[in-house]
Amino acid sequence: MSAQGCLAANDWICGEYLRSRSQELTDATVQHIWITAVSVAIGLIVAFPLALLARSRPAFAGPVLGLTTLLYTIPSLAMFSLLLPFFGLSAGLVITGLVLYSLTILVRNIMAGLESVPEEAREAARGLGYGPARLLWEVELPLALPALMAGLRIATVSTVALTTVGSIVGKGGLGNLITDALTSFFKAQVLAASVLCVLLAVVADLLLLGVQRLLTPWTRAGGGRASRRARLPRRTDRAARPGGGGPSPEDGRATADDPVKAVG
Template sequence: MNAWICPEYVERYAPELLDATVQHLFLTVASVALGLVLAVALALVARNRPRMRSALMGSTTIVYTIPSLAMFSLLAQATGLSPTTVIVGLGLYSLAILVRNVLAGLDAVPAEVVEAATGLGYGRLRLLTRVEAPLAVPVVMAGLRVATVSTVAMVTLGTIVAYGGLGNMLANGIDDAFKAQVFTTSVLCVVLAVLLDLLLVAFTRLVTPWTRGVAT
């Protein structure tokens, strides 16, 4: 029987499912990490330059609208059919979310706090690392959560270049009309997204203890 729920399938293909889940997790974390590093760097350069800031916001939006097939095909010319193609592509997609949240987080730092720290002799770098960055963390992490959950879903598109984690098995299941494989891989994607989101929530609460008593 070609049932949607099949414990026998899960048991028999457990090693393949585990390998696909590990690859999916790696591609997600690497892509989001790349996107976050780029977003922070770009936001810091553009934050006090209105024209550059506007151009940055517009360009990241344009990148996000590029179809994944076109994106991966273009990147594959330089990176080949490799995980790097997926990581770079999804990292660029995540900029549309992360750049905005990094800028919003920095903008949300109260001006009086910045003035007080400057009056105490804080230099630009110390002000950023000791005052602005910690206060921007909640907003940045909110964007990181959205980007991470979105990337978990988009990793499946990596099947275009044969590196899609659970997406490879999902695509094969659809091609073969194998309901159990389609259902199981889909559920694993959802579970992975939820677990990563909960992990980021816990991390945010850990590094921002001053927000725990604030109603959300």
């Protein structure tokens, strides 16, 4: 079948669609990335002080977590309808809704990361004269980064998916193409936009994973040392038995367990 034929036949996979609509796909992808990035960035800026408030004032922890969880349970159509009088049919409407949805994930993971910091590390820093602000930025946040970055990755992937819902107001990035294609059952456009959305989520997650590894090099260093230590006994056993002889690991355990056998 010719390239033009796949469009006429409404095939799922159609190279001619990708060539003829490449600019449309590019524009939708750029809008999708922009809405996602702005939403996650604002969500992180809002979630951080909320998490600090909930941690420093235990009385606020319940209301903060309860409110963010409640916001997450509101259906997207209802959320956008509630925000419509304030933002109109604009990208701000979609971004605000996505920010509110991201709070429950970000707040909980920031709190979990800060709570996972060993109390010994805090006491040692206070003993060195660290004030609250310096303690937070130089001790607690670096140690909380793995949990914080895990929450950021989840929130980002979730936001990539939820951005498509913005198509109900014409600001959904790739979601606009999916909605338009579903109306006419344009298979190639549905598949192309859906695959691009999945690829965006995967790429965003991998990028944030790379950032996490750069910011937490000690996690890789510790794992590497543990791995080398785990491999060392096996190399020692092979060196002790070049021809297949020598004591086996079972013999070594028996000797360690029963010193009398070793003497005998």
